[in-house]
Amino acid sequence: MTVANAFDPANAAGFAEDEAALIARRQRLLGPAYRLFYAHPVHVVRAEGVWLYGRDGEAYLDAYNNVASVGHGHPHVVAALARQAATLNTHTRYITDGILDYAERLLATMPAAISNIMFTCTGSEANDLALRVAKAATGGTGVIVTENAYHGVTDLLAQMSPSLGPSAPVGPTVRVVAAPSGQADAGAVFARGVSEAIANMAVHGIRPAALLVDTIFSSDGVFADPAGFLAPAVELVRKAGGLFIADEVQPGFGRTGAGMWGFARHGLTPDLVTMGKPMGDGHPMAAMAGRPEHLEAFGRNVRYFNTFGGNPVSCAVGMAVLDVIEAEGLIANASEVGAAFKRELEALAANDGRLGAVRGAGLFLGVDIVDAQGTPDATRAAAIVNGLRERRVLISATGRHGHSLKIRPPMVFSQENVALFMDRLKDTLAGL
Amino acid sequence: MTVANAFDPANAAGFAEDEAALIARRQRLLGPAYRLFYAHPVHVVRAEGVWLYGRDGEAYLDAYNNVASVGHGHPHVVAALARQAATLNTHTRYITDGILDYAERLLATMPAAISNIMFTCTGSEANDLALRVAKAATGGTGVIVTENAYHGVTDLLAQMSPSLGPSAPVGPTVRVVAAPSGQADAGAVFARGVSEAIANMAVHGIRPAALLVDTIFSSDGVFADPAGFLAPAVELVRKAGGLFIADEVQPGFGRTGAGMWGFARHGLTPDLVTMGKPMGDGHPMAAMAGRPEHLEAFGRNVRYFNTFGGNPVSCAVGMAVLDVIEAEGLIANASEVGAAFKRELEALAANDGRLGAVRGAGLFLGVDIVDAQGTPDATRAAAIVNGLRERRVLISATGRHGHSLKIRPPMVFSQENVALFMDRLKDTLAGL
Numbered sequence: 001m002t003v004a005n006a007f008d009p010a011n012a013a014g015f016a017e018d019e020a021a022l023i024a025r026r027q028r029l030l031g032p033a034y035r036l037f038y039a040h041p042v043h044v045v046r047a048e049g050v051w052l053y054g055r056d057g058e059a060y061l062d063a064y065n066n067v068a069s070v071g072h073g074h075p076h077v078v079a080a081l082a083r084q085a086a087t088l089n090t091h092t093r094y095i096t097d098g099i100l101d102y103a104e105r106l107l108a109t110m111p112a113a114i115s116n117i118m119f120t121c122t123g124s125e126a127n128d129l130a131l132r133v134a135k136a137a138t139g140g141t142g143v144i145v146t147e148n149a150y151h152g153v154t155d156l157l158a159q160m161s162p163s164l165g166p167s168a169p170v171g172p173t174v175r176v177v178a179a180p181s182g183q184a185d186a187g188a189v190f191a192r193g194v195s196e197a198i199a200n201m202a203v204h205g206i207r208p209a210a211l212l213v214d215t216i217f218s219s220d221g222v223f224a225d226p227a228g229f230l231a232p233a234v235e236l237v238r239k240a241g242g243l244f245i246a247d248e249v250q251p252g253f254g255r256t257g258a259g260m261w262g263f264a265r266h267g268l269t270p271d272l273v274t275m276g277k278p279m280g281d282g283h284p285m286a287a288m289a290g291r292p293e294h295l296e297a298f299g300r301n302v303r304y305f306n307t308f309g310g311n312p313v314s315c316a317v318g319m320a321v322l323d324v325i326e327a328e329g330l331i332a333n334a335s336e337v338g339a340a341f342k343r344e345l346e347a348l349a350a351n352d353g354r355l356g357a358v359r360g361a362g363l364f365l366g367v368d369i370v371d372a373q374g375t376p377d378a379t380r381a382a383a384i385v386n387g388l389r390e391r392r393v394l395i396s397a398t399g400r401h402g403h404s405l406k407i408r409p410p411m412v413f414s415q416e417n418v419a420l421f422m423d424r425l426k427d428t429l430a431g432l
Numbered sequence: 433m434t435v436a437n438a439f440d441p442a443n444a445a446g447f448a449e450d451e452a453a454l455i456a457r458r459q460r461l462l463g464p465a466y467r468l469f470y471a472h473p474v475h476v477v478r479a480e481g482v483w484l485y486g487r488d489g490e491a492y493l494d495a496y497n498n499v500a501s502v503g504h505g506h507p508h509v510v511a512a513l514a515r516q517a518a519t520l521n522t523h524t525r526y527i528t529d530g531i532l533d534y535a536e537r538l539l540a541t542m543p544a545a546i547s548n549i550m551f552t553c554t555g556s557e558a559n560d561l562a563l564r565v566a567k568a569a570t571g572g573t574g575v576i577v578t579e580n581a582y583h584g585v586t587d588l589l590a591q592m593s594p595s596l597g598p599s600a601p602v603g604p605t606v607r608v609v610a611a612p613s614g615q616a617d618a619g620a621v622f623a624r625g626v627s628e629a630i631a632n633m634a635v636h637g638i639r640p641a642a643l644l645v646d647t648i649f650s651s652d653g654v655f656a657d658p659a660g661f662l663a664p665a666v667e668l669v670r671k672a673g674g675l676f677i678a679d680e681v682q683p684g685f686g687r688t689g690a691g692m693w694g695f696a697r698h699g700l701t702p703d704l705v706t707m708g709k710p711m712g713d714g715h716p717m718a719a720m721a722g723r724p725e726h727l728e729a730f731g732r733n734v735r736y737f738n739t740f741g742g743n744p745v746s747c748a749v750g751m752a753v754l755d756v757i758e759a760e761g762l763i764a765n766a767s768e769v770g771a772a773f774k775r776e777l778e779a780l781a782a783n784d785g786r787l788g789a790v791r792g793a794g795l796f797l798g799v800d801i802v803d804a805q806g807t808p809d810a811t812r813a814a815a816i817v818n819g820l821r822e823r824r825v826l827i828s829a830t831g832r833h834g835h836s837l838k839i840r841p842p843m844v845f846s847q848e849n850v851a852l853f854m855d856r857l858k859d860t861l862a863g864l
Contacts, residue, residue: 003735022527029535030742031548031724032731036525043527047520065522067739073518082514086505088479089714090497093468095454095475103461116463120585121553121716122740128586153552153738154560156587167733277739282521284553284716284740292463299464301599303435306585307499307709308554308716310462 004378004397005385007036019043037396039386047072050410050417052394060392063409063421066364069253069278070324071412077281077320084316091307092119098315105322109260110289111269117289119310123249123276124152126286129304130272131156131210133290134243136298140207141173144197144237148179148400150219151212151247160212163219163400173206179220179400180229182359191232198240208242210272215262216251221399222359222366222406224256230266243271243294249286250364253278254325255411257335257362265361278411281321285314330411334362341365341407341418348422352429354380365407366398376403380432387428393421436810436834437817439468451475469828471818479504482842482849484826492824495841495853498796501685501710502756503844509713509752516748523739524551530747537754541692542721543701549721551742555681555708556584558718561736562704563588563642565722566675568730572639573605576629576669580611580832582651583644583679592644595651595832605638611652611832612661614791623664630672640674642704647694648683653831654791654798654838656688662698675703675726681718682796685710686757687843689767689794697793710843713753717746762843766794773797773839773850780854784861786812797839798830808835812864819860825853 009027012020023041026034042060046053049071052060062072070077084098092099103117120126135141143160145151150163158164159171170176177193180186194211201208211233217223234244251262252275258265261273271294276286286309298304308314325331342358345367349355354377356368369381381403388395398406409417441459444452455473458466474492478485481503484492494504502509516530524531535549552558567573575592577583582595590596591603602608609625612618626643633640643665649655666676683694684707690697693705703726708718718741730736740746757763774790777799781787786809788800801813813835820827830838841849 019527022529022532025532026527028547029532029539029549030524031550031722031727033550033727033734033736034524034731035735035737036527041527044522045520045529047522052520052522052526068522073521075518078514078517081517082510085510085513085714086507088477088484089505090476090479090484090500092462092466094484095451095458095468095473097454097477100454100457100461107461115460117461118463118465122557122738124738125554125556125585132587132590153557153736154586154588155564158564158734164735282517282740282743282745284743284746290463295463295465299466302465302590303467303596304465304585305467306554306556308714311714311716313714314716 003035004402005037005382007038007041011039038389040389042389042394050413058392060394061417061420062394063407063413064394064396065410066250066255066408067277067282068410069255070281070321070328070330071410074281074324076324077317080316080320081283081313084313089311089313092310093305096312098312099310102315102318105319107289110273113269113291114273114289116292116295117287118304119314120286120288120306121284121308123274123286124154124157125306126249126274126276126288127152127212127247128154128156130245130274130288131212132302133272133288133295133298134210134245136302137294138207138209138241138243140209140242142201142206142208142242143174144177144194144208144211145174146179146213146217146220147176148220149214175200180217180223182223182225182357184226186223186226187229187232190229191236194233194236198236208237208240210243210245211237212245212247214247214250215266216256216361216364218250218406219398221368221404222364224265224359224361224364227265228267231268234268244268245272245274246270247274249274249276254331255334255362255364257331257338259331279321280314280317283314283317285318328412334411337413337415337418338362338365340415344418344422348426354429363409363411363413367405367407369403369405376401378402381405383432384428387431388424391424391428393424435467436829437469437814439470439473443471470821472821474821474826482845490824492826493849493852494826495839495845496826496828497842498682498687498840499709499714500842501687502713502753502760502762503842506713506756508756509749512748512752513715513745516745521743521745524742525737528744530744531742534747534750537751539721542705545701545723546705546721548724548727549719550736551746552718552720552738553716553740555706555718556586556589557738558681558706558708558720559584559644559679560586560588562677562706562720563644564734565704565720565727565730566642566677568734569726570639570641570673570675572641572674574633574638574640574674575606576609576626576640576643577606578611578645578649578652579608580652581646607632612649612655614655614789616658618658619661619664622661623668626665626668630668640669640672642675642677643669644677644679646679646682647698648688648793648796650682650838651830653836654796656697656791656793656796659697660699663700666700676700677704677706678702679706681706681708686763687766687794687796689763689770691763711753712746712749715746715749717750760844766843769845769847769850770794770797772847776850776854780858786861795841795843795845799837799839801835801837808833810834813837815864816860819863820856823856823860825856
């Protein structure tokens with residue numbers, strides 16, 4: 001088991017007494033499965049926009065959290081949350097209006113073929129549901145994922161999340177393909193991997209149910225280009241009887257700067273779409289959307305009721321998030337600021353051999369960190385992540401080798417924030 | 433697939449035009465997996481305390497919703513939610529204080545041996561996690577559940593929820609035992625079923641991982657008595673190497689009127705405890721608590737990160753719910769009002785042969801509805817549920833035969849509310 005950027009409690013020597021006590025209290029109460037970030041964990045008490053604040057008012061620039069997508073504590077979202085919580089919060093077995101207005105508005109951001117939506121509380125629940133639906137719709141059980149995929153916390157999804165390591169083994173009907181190459185031939189190479197996986201399933205008598213991918217391949221190291229590279233693989237899976245599930249939990253809600261959904265950059269209409277993290281600016285809400293014909297078998301034969309999913313408070317919050325994305329032009333902001341951010345990183349990489357490939361779309365960027373021979377250097381990546389943290393800029397690392405910086409700020413990130421980030425990054429690199 | 437009390441959209445003839453339009457819009461947007469309650473679904477726009485309100489201000493007495501446990505829209509809870517959402521809402525990989533204070537307070541309501549807690553967003557996520565932990569701790573895969581159990585929405589839990597019907601088949605390592613008998617010999621009978629399940633697992637080479645039960649057996653029809661009847665079965669499972677997982681999603685947080693947790697009535701300390709629904713008075717939050725020795729293997733080898741689980745807003749809301757339970761004496765209220773409620777129902781049953789056994793504890797009651805021969809009568813139960821709904825009192829039905837009334841109001845239910853309920857119930861019965 002490896003978590004890039006995980007704090008090791010054995011290394012708490014030298015911490016202030018109250019800090020060490022807090023960490024010990026955490027371990028005592030929350031147990032051994034919880035991991036903190038950073039060699040020196042961050043203690044936060046308040047947040048606003050792109051800023052997290054520590055106990056003494058020190059400000060951390062948040063260049064990592066996509067959940068607080070429209071900015072931490074956005075007043076329009078908080079007001080909607082408070083108003084609706086005081087008015088009505090119940091389940092979907094009574095008729096309420098908010099869920100219908102929200103469903104309609106959200107589905108309007110997708111291709112017309114995707115016209116049904118089901119609400120859950122987390123991206124994990126959405127992915128788990130999508131797989132149940134795919135199995136019911138296809139009669140298959142085979143699922144294809146990428147080599148460092150992460151799709152969620154449930155027992156089923158842990159079997160489709162090779163990034164969890166050997167203690168959470170990949171399931172018997174799951175096939176793992178290489179992450180995208182990041183090169184011009186990514187489409188052909190990825191399709192070849194998928195083709196081999198389908199052939200291998202056939203050998204084992206496994207019928208394909210789905211190709212399940214995060215459309216920006218976040219945990220594989222952020223692979224966005226060339227736009228469209230997913231299309232040939234999706235065609236193969238459909239030909240073999242499987243569905244294409246677009247896991248939009250990370251790229252969704254405008255982060256790529258090219259429309260609301262990551263799959264749009266690939267010119268695709270998925271069969272099922274899952275979404276979560278940024279959907280409620282921190283409120284626990286998620287969803288799965290799909291084509292009615294694929295929901296038919298599941299809806300007819302199996303029942304599904306999610307106690308909190310689609311409740312009036314979640315729907316009011318989701319509406320408010322969509323309001324902010326539109327009113328503040330956040331997709332355009334992700335596109336413009338993200339492009340400038342990428343250019344700055346590329347310019348830096350051109351002059352500093354420790355920075356390798358720079359990838360991404362909009363405000364979702366990955367930067368490979370390499371050694372003098374150009375090979376992945378996770379130790380150096382961790383040093384940069386921790387160096388930035390000491391300079392009060394928050395990011396993390398990702399990818400199979402843990403050597404790719406993961407930069408994924410709230411979508412209200414500004415050119416000024418980029419300038420500050422670059423200053424601190426240069427300072428960090430100078431100090432290594 | 434059967435859902436007790438599900439609305440059939442084919443029966444919308446005669447509805448007002450706007451109502452029929454809303455229902456059609458729901459089907460078009462949410463698809464075929466969603467089910468409304470009642471022959472004539474309820475449309476709600478506002479709620480307060482034990483009351484749900486319709487579009488024209490008509491008031492429905494809520495005798496069903498345990499999620500709004502401390503009352504719909506409790507101002508103390510809403511204020512905590514709004515305050516914390518405006519201040520900070522982030523994940524558990526930074527140090528925050530609220531989660532520690534909440535974890536400590538919640539764990540203090542449990543036996544001392546249960547000293548670790550992990551936060552999720554739904555009871556399903558908590559049960560799914562508990563099973564992953566049980567498998568890691570025991571090395572086993574076998575799970576024992578009751579014949580009409582319901583434990584959640586994930587792929588794994590659907591395999592342990594026979595109440596979902598044959599389209600969601602029970603998993604190959606799951607064994608199903610009869611629901612408790614509800615008689616004085618319930619302990620011996622239930623233990624015999626568990627013993628046979630363990631023996632059957634041995635035949636198949638399956639090592640037991642857990643006995644997983646809702647400690648009030650809600651979906652089986654509400655079986656609370658005799659207090660302590662679970663103990664012999666738990667002893668058998670432990671002897672066979674499995675853990676006892678107490679699913680407190682339904683009975684937890686004081687509803688039984690005898691302390692905070694349903695397992696306490698059985699004189700047991702579970703190995704793992706899951707909780708959800710009433711935890712946040714409607715806010716999506718849940719948790720799994722356990723003994724550190726059982727979390728050890730899972731925590732060391734597998735990582736678990738729940739994006740929204742245990743965030744500062746959830747913890748503030750959870751704290752506020754505990755405040756209200758204490759300040760308003762809701763456990764005592766559940767005990768006193770629940771006992772009076774049960775007596776009233778028993779008195780009615782003594783004079784009306786259509787009412788059979790009355791079961792339950794605190795404000796969680798089940799009433800069997802039977803025909804002239806005393807056999808389960810789901811049709812009559814549905815008629816009573818719908819008759820009450822027409823009289824603006826909300827309950828539902830449960831159990832393997834769908835013939836048990838499920839009465840589970842917010843814990844702020846008063847003696848006056850009971851009187852109103854009984855009036856409406858008598859009126860309903862008179863009209864059948």
